Amino acid sequence: MKKIPTVSVIVPFRNPDRRLLRRLLEALRRQTRSPEEIIMVDDGSRGNPGNEAQSFGAKLVRLGKGRSAAAARNEGIRYARGDILVFTDADCEPAADWVDTIASALADERAEVAAGGVLIETNTRFSVWAARLGFPAGGNLGFEKVWPVDSRGYTTTFAFCNCAIRRRVFERHGPLDEDIPGAGGEDTVFAARLVAGGVRIRYTRAALVVHAPCKGMGAFTRKHLDRGRGNYWIKRKVQRVAPFLGLRLWSTSNLLRTYWREPDLAVTLLLLFWAAFCQTVGFLAETIRMQRASR
Numbered sequence: 484m485k486k487i488p489t490v491s492v493i494v495p496f497r498n499p500d501r502r503l504l505r506r507l508l509e510a511l512r513r514q515t516r517s518p519e520e521i522i523m524v525d526d527g528s529r530g531n532p533g534n535e536a537q538s539f540g541a542k543l544v545r546l547g548k549g550r551s552a553a554a555a556r557n558e559g560i561r562y563a564r565g566d567i568l569v570f571t572d573a574d575c576e577p578a579a580d581w582v583d584t585i586a587s588a589l590a591d592e593r594a595e596v597a598a599g600g601v602l603i604e605t606n607t608r609f610s611v612w613a614a615r616l617g618f619p620a621g622g623n624l625g626f627e628k629v630w631p632v633d634s635r636g637y638t639t640t641f642a643f644c645n646c647a648i649r650r651r652v653f654e655r656h657g658p659l660d661e662d663i664p665g666a667g668g669e670d671t672v673f674a675a676r677l678v679a680g681g682v683r684i685r686y687t688r689a690a691l692v693v694h695a696p697c698k699g700m701g702a703f704t705r706k707h708l709d710r711g712r713g714n715y716w717i718k719r720k721v722q723r724v725a726p727f728l729g730l731r732l733w734s735t736s737n738l739l740r741t742y743w744r745e746p747d748l749a750v751t752l753l754l755l756f757w758a759a760f761c762q763t764v765g766f767l768a769e770t771i772r773m774q775r776a777s778r
Contacts, residue, residue: 490518490586490647491565495555496533496573497526503574503695504532508539510576516583518569522562526555552666553659556643560653568653572644574695575601585647585690595652595682596674598641599690600626603697610696612751613703615742616758617734618710619644619694626686628737630730638686640674645692656680660720668713672720707758711765715773718766 492511496504511521523536527549537543544562546555560568567586571577578584581599588597603614603622614623620642621629632638656677663669674684697703718724735755742748 707761711762
C-alpha cells in the first residue's frame with residue numbers, strides 16, 4: 484500500500500494583524516484534509532501574538548529577534564516533520580480544500596513544487612486597483628498572466644504565500660538565502676535555483692488562498708519599496724534579470740488587455756507607474772546600503 488505523504492504547514496510572521504492571524508488559524512482548522520502539523524514561526528514580534536497560535540494547537544517557534552522571512556521559513560522547516568512542506572502567510576486565508584488540493588498537485592512524481600492561486604480581497608476602491616497589478620503571485624490579474632505557464636501546467640516560479648515543496652527537494656537545494664533581509668525576493672531567488680537544478684514547478688490555480696487587501700497608499704508605497712529592495716537581491720543572486728524585465732512588459736500588456744474596458748483603467752496605470760517608481764527607489768536604496776556595508 485502506497486504511503487500517503489504527510490504535510491507540514493509553515494507560517495512565518497512578525498507583528499501580525501491579530502484578526503487576520505486568527506482567521507488564518509481558523510481556516511487551517513477547517514481544512515477538509517488536516518495537515519499533520521502547523522508550525523508558526525514568530526520572527527521577533529511584540530506582545531506574544533504566537534500565544535494565540537498555540538491555543539489553536541499549532542507549534543510555535545520563536546526566533547527571539549527579527550531576522551527575515553527567509554530565516555523564519557528555514558527555522559520552521561528545521562522543526563517540520565512532513566514529507567510535503569506547505570507555506571502561506573499570516574495575512575492569508577486558505578480555502579477549505581487548500582491543503583488537500585496543493586498536496587494532491589504533487590501526487591504526480593514529476594512535480595516537485597506546487598504553486599497555488601491567490602485572490603486578493605477588494606473591499607475598497609483602492610484595493611480593487613491595487614489587486615489588478617499582479618502582486619503577489621499574479622493577484623487578481625492572474626498568475627498565468629504574470630508568469631509563464633506551459634500547456635502541461637508547469638511554470639518557473641512561485642510565491643511563498645501559497646506553495647508546497649517536497650521535503651527531499653528542499654534538502655537537496657535549500658536552505659533559503661538568509662542574507663535577503665526583507666519579505667520579498669527570497670521566493671524568486673529560490674525558485675530560480677530550483678529551476679536551474681531541474682526541479683519542476685506545477686501551477687495549480689484551484690489551491691487557493693485569499694490575501695488581505697492593501698490598506699491604502701502608504702501601505703502600498705512601503706510594500707513596493709520593499710519589493711525594490713528584494714529586486715536588488717534577485718539581481719545579485721540570479722544575475723540574469725533581462726527575462727524578468729521581459730515578463731514585466733508582457734504582464735503589463737496582459738493587464739491592459741484584461742482591464743481596457745474598465746472606466747478607471749487610468750487610475751490602475753497610475754498605481755502601476757507608482758509601484759515601478761517605488762521599486763526603483765527601493766532598489767537604489769538597497770544598493771547604497773550594501774555598498775556602505777562593504778566599505
